[in-house]
Each structure stands twice: as C-alpha cells, then as structure tokens.
Amino acid sequence: MGSESTDPVDKKPARDEPPHYHGHRERLRARFHDAGADALSDYELLEMALFAALPRRDTKPLAKALLKRFGSFAEVVHAPENLLREVDGIGEASITQLKLLAAAAGRIAKGEIKRSLALSSWNDVIAYCRSDMAFAEKEQFRILFLDKRNQLIADEVQQTGTVDHTPVYPREVIKRALELSATAVILVHNHPSGDPSPSQADIQMTKAIIGIASPLGISVHDHIIVGKNGHASLKGMRLNLACAPARLRAFTIR
Structure with a gap:
C-alpha cells in the first residue's frame, strides 16, 4: 500500500x-x-x-x-x-x-430531486438513488416520501443490514409516512452483489406495504432496486403487486 x-x-x-x-x-x-x-x-x-x-x-x-x-x-x-x-x-x-x-455528487443529485417534481423527473430519481446507494457494501432500505404533488418531503434510510439482507418493518414505513403527512412513497434498496433483480422476499415485502398503505390513502409508486450493474423497477417489470392482506410482521429483503 x-x-x-x-x-x-x-x-x-x-x-x-x-x-x-x-x-x-x-x-x-x-x-x-x-x-x-x-x-x-x-x-x-x-x-x-x-x-x-x-x-x-x-x-x-x-x-x-x-x-x-x-x-x-x-x-x-x-x-x-x-x-x-x-x-x-x-x-x-x-x-x-x-x-x-x-x-x-450526492448533494447535487439530492438538490435536483428536491427542486423538481419527482415523477416528472424519473431519470433523476434513478440517478440519485444509484449515486447514493449502488456501491454501498451493505444493504440499505430507504424511502422517498412524497406529497400530493409528488414533491419530495423527506428521504430517509430506514434500515441498514448486511451484505445480502436487511430487515424491513411495514408498520414502521407507514407510521413514518403518516407522521410526515405523505400521500405517496417510493421504496428503494440496494443489492451489494451488483445484480438488481428482485427476490421473492423483495416482492412479498412490497405487496405487504401496499396492502397496509392503500386503505390509508398512501400510494406506493414503486420499489426500485439499485446495484452497480443497473437498476430494477418493480412497477416497470409489471409484476403483480396487488394488495396483499395487511400483515405487520417484519420482512427480510435479499
């Protein structure tokens, strides 16, 4: 060295x-x-x-x-x-x-997101998430909280796990959204392996959060997975994310 x-x-x-x-x-x-x-x-x-x-x-x-x-x-x-x-x-x-x-780079990207309408600048959302998370050594689960105009209210890392999994608590996601008066959220987590392909645990966790959020008038716009080899959008993959029965147990995404 x-x-x-x-x-x-x-x-x-x-x-x-x-x-x-x-x-x-x-x-x-x-x-x-x-x-x-x-x-x-x-x-x-x-x-x-x-x-x-x-x-x-x-x-x-x-x-x-x-x-x-x-x-x-x-x-x-x-x-x-x-x-x-x-x-x-x-x-x-x-x-x-x-x-x-x-x-x-992260500060500039975050500033651009805050100044723009999140859903009219989807490429900026992806670029921001990748610049901040794609090369992290541990899995992070973060949430972008949006208001009714789809502007960013808050961007928070809720959980940090290990190199291949992190715990997610759907109840805590929705609790924080209600505290911030958010009407929509974008879920984001990274795969340190580099492959952004969603696991079954990722999909099930997303369904569980949708199931809890929907009756409360909170939309889950997407769940984005980022890695150094690209990103995956569960919405863009047209997966069946219909509301699952509301369950408050913890999930471990991988």
Whole structure:
C-alpha cells in the first residue's frame, strides 16, 4: 500500500528540472475548459481530480490503476475506503479528494430531486438513488416520501443490514409516512452483489406495504432496486403487486 507522504516520486523536483507531467496537466486543464468534461475520458477526469491531492506527482498511472481495480469513475469515487487503500499510491489525501467528489455528487443529485417534481423527473430519481446507494457494501432500505404533488418531503434510510439482507418493518414505513403527512412513497434498496433483480422476499415485502398503505390513502409508486450493474423497477417489470392482506410482521429483503 502506497502513501503520498512517503512515495519518493511525490518529492518536489529540483528547480532546473521541471516535472515531465507539467505540460500534460496544463494541456488537460485547457481541454477541460475549452471542450468540457465530455471531451475527457474517465481516467483523465480522475487525473484532474487527484491534482490537488498529489501536486507533485504524475496522476495518470494512479488514475488508470484505480479504474482497472474498480471499473468506472463512479465506482472509484464510491469505493469503500479500505479497498481504496489497497491500491498502490493511494493515501489519505487522495481518499479525501475522492470522497469529496462522491459527497458533492450526492448533494447535487439530492438538490435536483428536491427542486423538481419527482415523477416528472424519473431519470433523476434513478440517478440519485444509484449515486447514493449502488456501491454501498451493505444493504440499505430507504424511502422517498412524497406529497400530493409528488414533491419530495423527506428521504430517509430506514434500515441498514448486511451484505445480502436487511430487515424491513411495514408498520414502521407507514407510521413514518403518516407522521410526515405523505400521500405517496417510493421504496428503494440496494443489492451489494451488483445484480438488481428482485427476490421473492423483495416482492412479498412490497405487496405487504401496499396492502397496509392503500386503505390509508398512501400510494406506493414503486420499489426500485439499485446495484452497480443497473437498476430494477418493480412497477416497470409489471409484476403483480396487488394488495396483499395487511400483515405487520417484519420482512427480510435479499
């Protein structure tokens, strides 16, 4: 495991020996400003993101190593810190920089959701859920609470479980919806395995919540499952989600 503070290539070069990557950094910045982010590849964006953390190192090899290890820009910035530390050349400054990017992306996405009508911006809803949950190491069950205009009232993580399951309590879902005067909810959970396909437990839990919510005038607009390999919408899959008999037992989604 490498560290910025001990890596010899991070030492400041002699004044009469300008770093070989200096011109490359300037050209990359110019292309970013002139042509925009779309003109840069994932590894080039990562290079730039690491400039501030590694001011005296060539960040291209590190950016490529990160992408080789994790797969994409999004997966790099959302990767768990302990796994990032396994990449040679990564230290605390680099990890902080990457986690800042992840936090900024989540904050921006959440702000966009709050400013828009949730159901008229379905792609934004999906993007927000994936950016915040798709790369988590543990399963999370969260709820988006909506008002009668389908605007977001609250976004809350109700339960956090293990790598392959988390408990869900339908009674607590509806209790919280009533506390917030929500008229609709969107259920969301992640599959750390990467495969967003719903399990039978996921489907049964969704039916149970619909069965309790419906008589109270609360709509369950959808149950979205996200993973690093995509997402699944139970509504979009046209599953039979007709109201099940109201049962207040806990479910374990997988």
